[in-house]
Amino acid sequence: MREYLQAASDAVPAVLAEVREWVDIDSGSHDKEGVDRVGALVRARLVRAGFAVEIDRQQVYGDNLVGRRAGDGTLRLLLIGHMDTVYPRGTVAQRPFAVRDGRAYGPGIFDMKSGILAGITALDLVGPDVLARYGSITFICNSDEEIGSPGSTPLIQAEAARADAVLVLEPTRNPNFVTVARKGIAAYTLSVQGVAAHAGVTPESGRNAILELAHLIVALQALNGTIPTLSLNVGAVTGGGQRNVVPAEASALFEMRAADREHFDAGRAAIEAVVAGPRIVPDTTVTLEPGAVHLPLAVTEGARQLVAVAETVGADLGLSIQPQSTGGASDGNTTGGMGIPTLDGLGLIGQHSHNPAEHITIAQIPTRLALLAGIIRALPEQMG
Ligand SMILES: [Zn+2]
Numbered sequence: 001m002r003e004y005l006q007a008a009s010d011a012v013p014a015v016l017a018e019v020r021e022w023v024d025i026d027s028g029s030h031d032k033e034g035v036d037r038v039g040a041l042v043r044a045r046l047v048r049a050g051f052a053v054e055i056d057r058q059q060v061y062g063d064n065l066v067g068r069r070a071g072d073g074t075l076r077l078l079l080i081g082h083m084d085t086v087y088p089r090g091t092v093a094q095r096p097f098a099v100r101d102g103r104a105y106g107p108g109i110f111d112m113k114s115g116i117l118a119g120i121t122a123l124d125l126v127g128p129d130v131l132a133r134y135g136s137i138t139f140i141c142n143s144d145e146e147i148g149s150p151g152s153t154p155l156i157q158a159e160a161a162r163a164d165a166v167l168v169l170e171p172t173r174n175p176n177f178v179t180v181a182r183k184g185i186a187a188y189t190l191s192v193q194g195v196a197a198h199a200g201v202t203p204e205s206g207r208n209a210i211l212e213l214a215h216l217i218v219a220l221q222a223l224n225g226t227i228p229t230l231s232l233n234v235g236a237v238t239g240g241g242q243r244n245v246v247p248a249e250a251s252a253l254f255e256m257r258a259a260d261r262e263h264f265d266a267g268r269a270a271i272e273a274v275v276a277g278p279r280i281v282p283d284t285t286v287t288l289e290p291g292a293v294h295l296p297l298a299v300t301e302g303a304r305q306l307v308a309v310a311e312t313v314g315a316d317l318g319l320s321i322q323p324q325s326t327g328g329a330s331d332g333n334t335t336g337g338m339g340i341p342t343l344d345g346l347g348l349i350g351q352h353s354h355n356p357a358e359h360i361t362i363a364q365i366p367t368r369l370a371l372l373a374g375i376i377r378a379l380p381e382q383m384g
Contacts, residue, residue: 078140
């Protein structure tokens with residue numbers, strides 16, 4: 001795999017010049033126009049790499065791209081990267097792409113515009129002869145990962161269903177890291193309906209929705225530690241409005257995370273049991289509304305095969321690959337949750353995603369590109 005190192009080093013100036021163009025366009029998840037402008041550049045880059053690119057049109061969020069390339073082999077590979085960022089319009093004007101002290105800064109450069117470009121560059125590095133050993137290579141660039149992929153999840157599910165292996169180009173902070181496990185996330189809105197009353201004149205006729213919600217919050221938070229790997233957080237509360245009125249309404253937003261399907265399902269059942277339990281404040285009505293669900297990305301046999309390939313390729317590059325688990329979700333949760341072998345965290349090396357200090361480390365670009373290229377070259381033999 002060392003053979004790719006020199007070519008990867010030679011590619012760095014072009015990678016930086018191109019990622020600068022992508023980074024210097026605001027593309028927050030809610031900025032359809034900005035995401036579509038980035039999409040036009042990414043699409044042109046995929047076409048240059050030999051992909052036929054379909055546009056998955058979206059009404060609310062940016063359009064998703066699906067690059068396709070057919071080969072003569074059998075293995076069907078899916079690569080995934082997202083074009084949206086967490087930053088609102090105007091962020092680029094404040095802090096555009098910049099290189100300082102061997103680091104390239106800019107909104108979304110690390111998470112993960114450079115990851116998409118790293119994936120495409122690695123495909124270029126291995127060249128058409130190797131790519132032809134695949135049955136098909138599909139490259140999804142989606143528009144809305146940072147808000148849970150509401151528009152792109154059906155596309156990802158459809159493409160993952162006909163893939164044998166998935167590589168997700170999310171970033172990572174250490175050149176030896178790849179991501180094999182991510183906790184699943186279940187989001188909820190919990191609402192309590194009580195009865196309003198004058199707090200001084202007829203308090204006994206009121207039913208305090210905030211009090212009932214408070215008891216529910218304590219019971220929900222108490223689930224932490226009762227199920228392995230589970231973490232539950234009540235993150236927002238609203239309710240009532242006036243000091244002298246028994247509040248008729250209160251609600252909370254919370255999420256539960258767990259590392260594998262068994263404990264994830266146990267967590268969901270435990271939440272439902274708390275809500276179904278007896279009311280502390282009589283005559284209040286409680287509604288639990290499930291929100292977005294990301295199934296856990298767990299380590300399966302197929303994922304272990306992908307890790308083994310990464311380890312072999314990495315060893316040749318002087319890396320000691322360390323598979324990582326993280327609490328954060330990505331589109332890898334969707335593909336891994338479906339049981340499709342998924343290796344994540346294959347983007348470039350840097351730090352501080354979702355933060356103004358976000359950057360990639362330039363000196364670590366060649367090794368990462370060579371690792372990606374080596375994995376892409378080895379997969380048809382190892383998994384085909
Ligand atoms: Zn990301």
